[in-house]
Amino acid sequence: MSxxxxxxxxxxxxxxxxxxxxESQQDGGVTNSVAESKSAHMQTQTGQNSVPTLAQVSVxxxxxxxxxxxxxxxxxxxxxTVHVRGVIQTPQPSVIQSPQIQTVQVATIAETxxxxxxxxxxxxxxxxxxxxxxxxxxxxxxxxxxxxxxxxKIEEEKSEEERTPPHIATMAVPTSIYQTSTxxxxxxxxxxxxxxxNPGSDGVQGLQALTMTNSGAPPPxxxxxxxxxxxxxxxxxxxxxxxxxxxxxxxxxxxxxxIRAPTTALPQGVVMAASPGSLHSPQQLAEEATRKRELRLxxxxxxxxxxxxxxxxxxxxxxxxxxxxxxxxxxxxxxLETLKxxxxxxxx
DNA sequence: ACGAGGTCGCGTCAGTAAAG
DNA sequence: CTTTACTGACGCGACCTCGT
Numbered sequence: 421m422s423x424x425x426x427x428x429x430x431x432x433x434x435x436x437x438x439x440x441x442x443e444s445q446q447d448g449g450v451t452n453s454v455a456e457s458k459s460a461h462m463q464t465q466t467g468q469n470s471v472p473t474l475a476q477v478s479v480x481x482x483x484x485x486x487x488x489x490x491x492x493x494x495x496x497x498x499x500x501t502v503h504v505r506g507v508i509q510t511p512q513p514s515v516i517q518s519p520q521i522q523t524v525q526v527a528t529i530a531e532t533x534x535x536x537x538x539x540x541x542x543x544x545x546x547x548x549x550x551x552x553x554x555x556x557x558x559x560x561x562x563x564x565x566x567x568x569x570x571x572x573k574i575e576e577e578k579s580e581e582e583r584t585p586p587h588i589a590t591m592a593v594p595t596s597i598y599q600t601s602t603x604x605x606x607x608x609x610x611x612x613x614x615x616x617x618n619p620g621s622d623g624v625q626g627l628q629a630l631t632m633t634n635s636g637a638p639p640p641x642x643x644x645x646x647x648x649x650x651x652x653x654x655x656x657x658x659x660x661x662x663x664x665x666x667x668x669x670x671x672x673x674x675x676x677x678x679i680r681a682p683t684t685a686l687p688q689g690v691v692m693a694a695s696p697g698s699l700h701s702p703q704q705l706a707e708e709a710t711r712k713r714e715l716r717l718x719x720x721x722x723x724x725x726x727x728x729x730x731x732x733x734x735x736x737x738x739x740x741x742x743x744x745x746x747x748x749x750x751x752x753x754x755x756l757e758t759l760k761x762x763x764x765x766x767x768x
Numbered sequence: 769a770c771g772a773g774g775t776c777g778c779g780t781c782a783g784t785a786a787a788g
Numbered sequence: 789c790t791t792t793a794c795t796g797a798c799g800c801g802a803c804c805t806c807g808t
Contacts, residue, residue, distance in 0.1 A: 719792085721779060727795055728777075 717780070723794065724779070731795085
């Protein structure tokens with residue numbers, strides 16, 4: 421299997437998890453399409469086929485929702501029925517529930533045509549369409565968290581800079597010093613002043629000051645940095661998006677600046693090449709387009725990171741729910757066995 | 769030591785839904 | 789209609805494990 425093929429398969433697994441769960445719930449839990457790793461693991465839990473002995477157990481009352489007493493009607497082999505109060509009195513607030521509900525609805529839509537029993541070939545396109553409309557992980561988990569107390573809420577992971585009040589610029593952290601790849605030092609002072617020093621130079625341009633303002637024009641979370649270069653003919657403005665930290669000056673006629681995450685040393689994208697005056701010439705338009713593209717890529721990069729983080733958290737929640745259900749399942753089986761022993765005394 | 773296979777994280781693109 | 793946020797898919801590189 422090729423590398424990307426493997427990759428694809430692995431990723432598809434996650435995407436299929438929800439759908440397979442639905443299928444197993446819909447038709448009695450006989451979906452065996454994926455027999456690998458996490459998917460298979462999840463399936464065993466969410467399907468009911470791992471508990472053959474429960475076939476004779478029916479739950480009394482249709483309103484078996486959260487909080488209702490878990491009274492179970494156990495039908496014994498002798499035909500006798502017994503009302504049983506369960507070991508697990510109240511269904512625990514599950515780690516994850518609404519995703520299942522959502523996907524059940526989805527599956528119902530997908531299977532409205534009952535005559536198509538042979539639709540093991542659910543149109544893959546349709547499937548993809550359905551799945552692509554699944555709400556975001558953050559939405560799902562936040563819904564859950566409002567649903568029950570046991571569910572961790574996905575917050576926007578507030579990094580230190582994000583925890584600062586919105587009017588405080590990202591760079592207004594206690595003085596931080598970065599060294600650029602060109603050897604320059606960038607110091608970010610408390611007041612939002614950025615100082616760029618060139619230790620290697622003979623002192624002619626030893627310090628350059630950047631001041632930051634937060635007037636309304638930029639999008640929230642962004643800071644306008646006014647760059648007052650000594651040799652520049654005018655002040656330049658460019659955005660520094662909230663989650664990023666700064667600026668890397670490069671040598672040359674057209675100094676360029678790069679955004680860097682404070683914790684990584686990797687340059688993350690050129691933000692702007694300083695270009696004086698208005699944007700009218702084709703070259704300037706091209707630069708503007710490039711700048712926009714870089715900005716978009718940078719945002720998307722961040723979004724992708726965040727998305728992956730949420731996804732991981734989502735998967736973790738699913739896994740912990742699996743654990744909870746496993747325990748419940750085990751207890752129910754034990755309970756059933758106990759009841760069987762009690763209610764069918766040995767005749768010999 | 770070396771190669772193959774597996775896993776993980778990243779950056780990017782493309783498509784979609786929601787917001788403005 | 790445009791912009792923005794989100795996420796699946798893809799390709800890539802890094803790292804690890806295992807068999808030879």
